[in-house]
Amino acid sequence: MQVSVETTSQIERRITIQVPAAEIDGAVSARLKDTAKNVRLNGFRQGRVPMAVVQQRYGQDVRNEVVSEVMRERYVRAITEEGLNPAGFPKIEPSVNESGKDLEFVAVMEVYPQVELTSIEGTEIERPVVAVSDADVDEMIDTLRKQNAAWEEVDAAAADGDQVTIDFQGYIGDEPFEGGSAEGHTLVIGSNSFIPGFEAQLIGAKAGEEKTLNVTFPEDYQAEHLAGKEATFKVTVHKVSSQKLPEVDAEFIERFGVEGGDQEKFRAEIKKNMTREASQAVDNRVKQQVLDALKKVNEIPVPSALVQQETDGMKRQAAQQFGLGEDFDVSQLPNELFEEQAKGRVQVGLLLAEVIKANELDADDEAIKAKVTELAEQYQDPDEVVSYYMGNEELKTQVKSAILEEKAVAKLLEQTNIKDVEMSYQQALAAAQQQAEQDEGAEEGEQASA
Incomplete structure (x- = not known):
């Protein structure tokens, strides 16, 4: 077997x-x-069909079958010998x-890129x-009350809430438009779920x-045919209801799993959950800043096959x-909606893998x-959750990947300059949400300019 390898790009080999x-x-x-041993043809006994006839009938199919098997086997041998x-x-x-x-055949393949990490030393986080x-905590309890509120019909004018x-x-001019009508629709005033105004x-x-x-x-x-247009809605009000908040x-x-209905335990549990949520928001915000910095200074080619898998x-x-x-059938969803974000994820994955390897994590x-x-602390039966995860190799692998990612981010964080900023609970959650929206917007912008 003779093998020659041509480098056609940073990540493509021929x-x-x-x-x-x-x-x-x-x-x-x-x-x-x-094949001839099992061939049955009219006028011949099984196994007695002349080879010339067998060759004429089955020769091409058999050759295609053999060649396909040989190409697969020799391809695997070649990439092993060449260290690809x-x-x-x-x-x-x-x-x-x-x-x-x-026989001569050509295999065009993508390889994982060679990554030489550039430090993010000095990045402001x-x-x-x-x-x-x-x-x-009081505000969260009010939110829980609203989520569990009942609606009580009232004989009064509708107010906000x-x-x-x-x-x-709905009408554009004098003509009703498609999708602009409903009967018996319930709407909370102030929910901003309808057109502004x-x-x-x-x-x-x-x-x-x-x-x-x-x-x-x-x-x-x-709906492009409605964008920017003035419309009129004829509305009939059947019922007005006000929220009745539970005590x-x-x-x-x-209802929230606090036995005996103890107020102090309830508040403590809420505070514990909010603290965990705030901690996750902080970690995610810091992590995203680190990963953005890592991507910015480490532009690497990304194999299209990996992007497609992520997509x-x-x-x-x-x-x-x-x-x-x-x-x-998910193939009905267009790739364009996901490709840019998928590419970013693959890039981060390749870079973090190199961080993990370089630091022997x-x-x-x-x-x-x-x-x-x-993770199991937020479930009613933590021990059962732990047993289930530890008995499932696939889930253990997922958790291990998450741990290694955390360790890699922590290593990268050592290279940065960290500025602590005091925030309230609501500010921290809002900042995390804003970061997520900015990242999504940046990806959409990159996709539009591509």
Whole structure:
């Protein structure tokens, strides 16, 4: 077997492989003899069909079968001998495939890029310092009360925060437009779930009243045929309801798993959960700044096969998130919606793998169990969660990957200048959300300019 490797780009290799004709023709001949033993043709006994007939009938199919097997086997042997690290599957095509001639085929493949890490030394990192106050706990309890509130019909004019039950029909000019009508629709005034200006015009409306609302669709409205247009809605109000907040009593508290309905335990549990949430928001914000800095100074080529794998995974996540069902064909979702973000994820993954390798980072079963125990605290039966994870190798691998990522980020963080910034609980969550939106916007901008 002769092998030549051509470097066509930083991550693409073109391998030309030659296999002696005698090996291929011998394998084809042997395969045809085996085939002849089982051939049944009219006028011949089984196993007595002349080889010339067998060759004419089955020769090409048998040769294709043999050549396909040989190309796969010799490709694997070639990349092993040449020390190549493929990223994804190759494209293999025969260039010479004739009886009596050496088989020649070409395999075009992507390899993992060689990464020489550039330090992020001196990068400024902003780290929020958050303390959950009693006022924050009070506000969270109010939020829980609102989430568990009942709606009680009232004989009064609708106010901000009330729920109205309405029928409506939208018009552009005098013509009703598609998707602009509903019957018995419930709407909370102030929820901002309708077109800007719609909800505010319902303040003061009473049950049985008919109103005409004038609004303008936003310029960036998702339905292009409506974007920026003025519209009129004819609305009939059937019912006005106000929120009836539950009392923070033992019955209410027990809904959240606090036995006995103890107020102090309830507040302590809420504060513990909020502190954990704030800590995660801080960690994510710091981590994202570190990874952004790492990507910025380490532009590396990314194998398209890995990007496609990540894109496919993101499609499956999106289908699950939007409840499209297990049978939904994710190939219907366009790659363009996910590719740029997938490329960024792959880039980060390759860079972090190099950080992990360079620093010889690892995580044993003890570290994995400690991490799982920490995660299990938010469940009702932590011991059961720990046992389930530690008994599942796939889940353990996922946790190990998360631990190694944390360790890699911590190593990178050592190279940076950290500036602590005091923030309230709400500010920390808002900052984390803003960071996520900025990263998403940056990815969309990169995609648009590509």
